[in-house]
Each structure stands twice: as structure tokens, then as C-alpha cells.
Amino acid sequence: MRRAFRHPSLILGLAASGLFALLALVSLVWTPYPIAEIDIGRRFLAPSLAHWLGTDNLGRDLASLVMAGTLTSFVVAALAVTIGAGLGVPLGLAAAAWGGAVEWAVLRLSDFVFAFPAVIVAILITTLFGPSAVNAILAIGIFNIPVFARVARGGALSIKTLDFVAAARLAGLGNWAIAFRHLLPNIASLIIVQGTIQLSLGILAEAGLSYIGLGTQPPATSLGLILRDAQSLFLLHPSLSLVPGLAIVIIVVALNLAGDGLRDVIDPRLKHQGGTGVTP
Amino acid sequence: MSLLSVENLAVHFGTHAAVADISLSLERGERFGIIGESGSGKTLTALAITGLLPEGAIMAGSICIDDQPVPTNERAMARLRGKRIGMVFQEPMTALNPLMPIGDQIGEAIRLGDTGGVEHIELPMLLKEVGLENRHGQRYAHQLSGGQRQRAMIAMALASQPDILIADEPTSALDLITQRLVLDLISELCTRRQMALLFISHDLKSVGALCSRVAVVHNGRFVEVGGTGKVFGAPQQDYTRRLVAAAEFKMKPVTRPPIGETLLEVRGLTRDYRQGG
Numbered sequence: 001m002r003r004a005f006r007h008p009s010l011i012l013g014l015a016a017s018g019l020f021a022l023l024a025l026v027s028l029v030w031t032p033y034p035i036a037e038i039d040i041g042r043r044f045l046a047p048s049l050a051h052w053l054g055t056d057n058l059g060r061d062l063a064s065l066v067m068a069g070t071l072t073s074f075v076v077a078a079l080a081v082t083i084g085a086g087l088g089v090p091l092g093l094a095a096a097a098w099g100g101a102v103e104w105a106v107l108r109l110s111d112f113v114f115a116f117p118a119v120i121v122a123i124l125i126t127t128l129f130g131p132s133a134v135n136a137i138l139a140i141g142i143f144n145i146p147v148f149a150r151v152a153r154g155g156a157l158s159i160k161t162l163d164f165v166a167a168a169r170l171a172g173l174g175n176w177a178i179a180f181r182h183l184l185p186n187i188a189s190l191i192i193v194q195g196t197i198q199l200s201l202g203i204l205a206e207a208g209l210s211y212i213g214l215g216t217q218p219p220a221t222s223l224g225l226i227l228r229d230a231q232s233l234f235l236l237h238p239s240l241s242l243v244p245g246l247a248i249v250i251i252v253v254a255l256n257l258a259g260d261g262l263r264d265v266i267d268p269r270l271k272h273q274g275g276t277g278v279t280p
Numbered sequence: 281m282s283l284l285s286v287e288n289l290a291v292h293f294g295t296h297a298a299v300a301d302i303s304l305s306l307e308r309g310e311r312f313g314i315i316g317e318s319g320s321g322k323t324l325t326a327l328a329i330t331g332l333l334p335e336g337a338i339m340a341g342s343i344c345i346d347d348q349p350v351p352t353n354e355r356a357m358a359r360l361r362g363k364r365i366g367m368v369f370q371e372p373m374t375a376l377n378p379l380m381p382i383g384d385q386i387g388e389a390i391r392l393g394d395t396g397g398v399e400h401i402e403l404p405m406l407l408k409e410v411g412l413e414n415r416h417g418q419r420y421a422h423q424l425s426g427g428q429r430q431r432a433m434i435a436m437a438l439a440s441q442p443d444i445l446i447a448d449e450p451t452s453a454l455d456l457i458t459q460r461l462v463l464d465l466i467s468e469l470c471t472r473r474q475m476a477l478l479f480i481s482h483d484l485k486s487v488g489a490l491c492s493r494v495a496v497v498h499n500g501r502f503v504e505v506g507g508t509g510k511v512f513g514a515p516q517q518d519y520t521r522r523l524v525a526a527a528e529f530k531m532k533p534v535t536r537p538p539i540g541e542t543l544l545e546v547r548g549l550t551r552d553y554r555q556g557g
Contacts, residue, residue: 166369168388172362172392186378
């Protein structure tokens with residue numbers, strides 16, 4: 001644990017993402033102004049005490065919008081990670097535990113899903129059900145499934161060759177029990193690190209989908225949607241685009257730093273270096 | 281009726297034959313040693329008997345327990361091998377799940393081997409039987425010494441009260457004194473539980489100390505089978521003779537005087553390791 005606090009980029013990454021997550025959570029109960037409140041009379045205000053980041057072309061408070069938008073981005077990305085890990089990890093474990101035809105099927109399925117970027121899946125879903133935040137979650141979640149399946153399979157394959165898996169098999173444990181009792185705990189660190197990285201990619205993908213109009217719809221908001229509203233005014237009021245853009249950049253960089261730091265801290269190869277004193 | 285009989289066992293990887301034409305039989309309570317160099321097919325023989333052969337290995341021949349051929353069906357095999365066969369692996373560090381306290385792992389083996397009969401076994405009893413204390417059950421594999429890990433491994437193998445114990449080089453990762461302790465433990469357990477032992481090793485001394493019958497394996501084939509005293513005392517085959525000769529321990533006097541001046545000198549060397557969290 002002490003090693004975690006000696007890792008500056010992990011601290012920085014966790015602190016910055018934690019700060020944005022906190023802002024997002026606060027927006028659930030309080031924002032400086034309601035985000036749907038349109039007041040043309042106070043549009044394009046410069047940052048002031050009343051409006052910390054100014055107001056947009058419809059007179060909405062930009063600080064409130066960014067807070068609520070961050071919440072949407074985090075929720076969409078987190079649910080997408082949940083979908084991806086929830087389906088991908090069991091698929092990857094099954095591929096590693098059974099091998100043979102199951103493995104072949106999982107790998108071909110993930111190849112197939114990999115061939116469709118999140119945008120294509122989102123367009124497909126939008127054509128069928130119309131644009132919404134839920135569709136963005138589904139599209140990014142489906143995109144996450146093969147990522148987690150591959151990470152889980154790769155990690156599990158290297159654990160599977162160890163004798164304790166053979167010992168468990170000899171004791172009479174079935175494939176599912178081996179996968180969940182012996183393989184999953186040993187690859188949990190890999191999954192957590194991948195989850196952090198997919199979270200940042202998910203936020204980026206959500207911003208992208210909302211920007212092209214396939215994600216979150218007004219009056220709800222997201223960072224991508226704020227950016228989209230501001231793009232036509234970029235030359236006149238650049239700060240309207242800069243604020244949500246910078247927010248996205250900071251969140252993504254922070255999550256990547258946290259993911260890299262986490263990997264360094266809980267890498268299985270580094271794990272045995274400290275605190276392995278043999279006690280009689 | 282023999283407890284375990286293996287006839288014409290062969291294991292192939294593609295066209296390469298790793299094990300060929302191996303036959304052996306094991307009676308109740310008998311101790312049989314398989315000895316040979318690395319890569320001679322000792323471990324593959326054990327894995328074939330337990331049905332744990334790696335993917336890509338093709339097996340031929342027949343393996344019977346109590347004159348019943350072992351099932352080829354994975355599920356039936358899983359039930360059978362846990363109840364009849366226990367196995368101790370070579371490297372106890374990888375044979376124990378690093379993220380599970382050893383008490384939980386032994387407990388899992390007990391649950392899986394529990395037939396619901398009167399011979400219900402308890403974890404503390406089992407730990408005591410292999411010479412571990414209750415507090416060791418809460419430790420992780422990396423917090424135990426090599427000998428303790430191997431004891432934990434033996435406890436797992438015993439959990440289902442098997443008739444056959446297969447030990448695949450159980451002492452090669454241990455120092456000499458710990459080796460002796462673990463061998464004595466295995467010997468004692470086999471006597472007390474009347475288990476048959478299939479002991480695989482490259483160490484003639486430990487096979488000699490444990491087994492009454494021994495097979496010498498070379499290039500995947502048995503070259504000589506017989507009583508331990510007879511095979512080691514009066515080897516018939518050339519390979520066995522070489523093996524016995526190589527195991528002899530003679531101190532040779534150092535005949536090379538140092539040439540020139542001192543090349544490397546060590547004075548009061550200390551190396552400290554900082555204990556991380």
C-alpha cells in the first residue's frame with residue numbers, strides 16, 4: 001500500500017478524476033443554476049462571481065452545464081465498463097478454462113465485434129431505436145466486451161498453467177468453479193487496470209457520440225453535447241468550446257494516469273518484491 | 281486384483297512419442313518408485329494416470345483402477361480422480377493459489393472429497409496430521425516456508441482420503457534436511473492410511489528410502505523394473521548402471537593449486553533488503 005503513495009502520477013490521476021467525479025455527484029443535488037433554464041437576456045456573459053464560467057448562447061450557466069455533463073459522461077462510461085466487464089470477463093474466462101471450440105468461438109466473436117467501432121454500433125442502434133444516452137451506453141458497452149474478454153483470457157491462460165489449477169482439477173473442481181475461484185481472483189488486478197483505461201476511453205467515446213448527435217439529447221447534457229452547441233460560435237466565443245474541451249482532456253488524461261499508476265502498483269510481477277518475509 | 285494397473289501406456293505429441301509402452305501395476309499399500317532423468321517422461325506418466333495431460337497430448341493404452349477402466353469423460357473423471365488419487369506437485373509455490381489462504385484451499389479439497397460418510401475429516405485434524413499448526417491455515421502460500429508449503433500440498437492431496445498418492449518430485453525444490461522431513465512424512469502417512477504410493481523422482485536416495493519396487497525410465501520407456509535393492513544393488517542395464525554410478529557421492533581432493541595472485545577477495549560483505557509494505 002505504501003508503494004501507492006510513492007507513485008506521483010497515480011496520486012495526481014486519482015485526485016483529478018476524483019475531483020471531477022465529486023463535481024459530477026454534487027450536480028445530482030445542486031448546481032449553481034438549473035441546467036435547463038434558458039434566459040436569452042443573459043447570454044454570452046463573461047465569467048463572473050454570479051456565473052463562474054460565464055453563460056452560453058442560450059443564457060445557460062456554463063459551470064452548471066459542465067457539472068451535469070461530467071455526470072452524464074461518467075455514468076455512461078461506467079455503465080459501459082460494467083456491461084463490457086460483466087459479459088467480457090466471463091467470456092474470456094470460459095475461453096481459457098474450456099479451450100478448444102469454446103475458445104475459438106469467443107475469439108471469433110470478439111474479432112467480429114472488434115470490426116465494428118463504437119460509432120458504427122451507435123449508428124446501427126440509433127437507426128433502430130433513435131438517439132439517446134442509453135444507446136450510447138449500449139454501443140460503448142458492446143465495444144468494451146471483446147476488450148475485456150481478451151484481457152481476461154490472456155491473464156487466465158498464464159495462470160492456468162500453474163500447478164494449483166491442476167491441483168484444483170484433481171480435487172474434482174469443475175471448469176466454472178476453477179474459473180471463478182482460482183482464475184478470476186488472480187487476474188482481478190488486470191481487470192481493474194483495464195477498467196480504468198476503458199472508463200477514460202468510454203468518456204471520450206460518449207463525447208464523440210454526443211458530438212455527432214447520437215448520444216445524450218437535450219435538455220439533458222453531456223460534455224460532448226456542450227462542445228457541439230458551442231462549435232458554431234468558436235470564433236466569436238472560444239471559451240464556450242474550450243471549457244468542455246478542457247474538461248474532457250483533463251478527465252481522460254487523469255484516468256489514464258490513474259490506470260497506468262494502478263498497473264505499476266498492482267502489477268503481479270512487482271507484487272512479490274515487498275513484504276514476502278517467511279514467517280515460521 | 282491390483283489397485284492401479286497401467287498397460288502399454290503411450291503419450292504422443294504429434295509424431296513425437298514422449299512416453300511409450302509403459303506398463304505397471306500397483307497393489308494396495310505398495311510403494312512404487314519411478315526414476316529417470318529430466319524429460320524422460322516421468323511426469324507425463326503421472327499426468328496421464330490422473331487425466332491431467334496438457335492439451336495436444338494424445339494418449340494410448342489402458343489405465344484401470346480396481347480393474348475398472350478410468351472414464352474418458354471429463355466430468356466422471358473429475359469425480360473419480362479426486363476420490364481415488366491424490367497428487368503432490370513438484371513446486372509447491374505454484375501448486376498453491378497465491379491469493380487464497382492455505383486453510384481455504386485445503387477446506388475446498390475436503391468439501392469436494394466429502395462423501396457424506398462417517399469418515400468426515402476436519403481441517404485442524406488434517407493440518408495436524410501433516411505437521412502444521414492451526415494458525416498456518418490462515419496464511420498465504422508466500423508466508424510459508426518451502427517445507428510448510430509442501431506439507432500444505434500434501435494435506436490437500438489427503439483431503440479426499442485417496443487410495444493412491446502420486447508424488448511428482450515432491451522434494452526437489454527443498455533443502456536436504458527439509459527433504460528428509462517431507463519424505464518421512466509421506467512414508468508415515470502411507471503406512472498409517474495404507475495408501476499406495478507412486479513416487480516419481482530423479483533422486484536415487486529418496487526412492488531407495490521410500491519405495492519397495494522401482495522402475496527406471498529412459499527416453500519414455502521402462503528400461504528396468506524390480507525390487508529397489510535388486511535394481512540399485514545389481515543393475516542389469518547399462519543405463520541403470522550409469523545412473524547408479526552418477527549418484528555416488530565421493531569427495532574428490534582439490535588438486536589444482538591457485539595460479540598467480542588473488543583475483544577476487546570478499547571482506548565482511550553485508551546486503552540488506554528494505555522490507556516493503
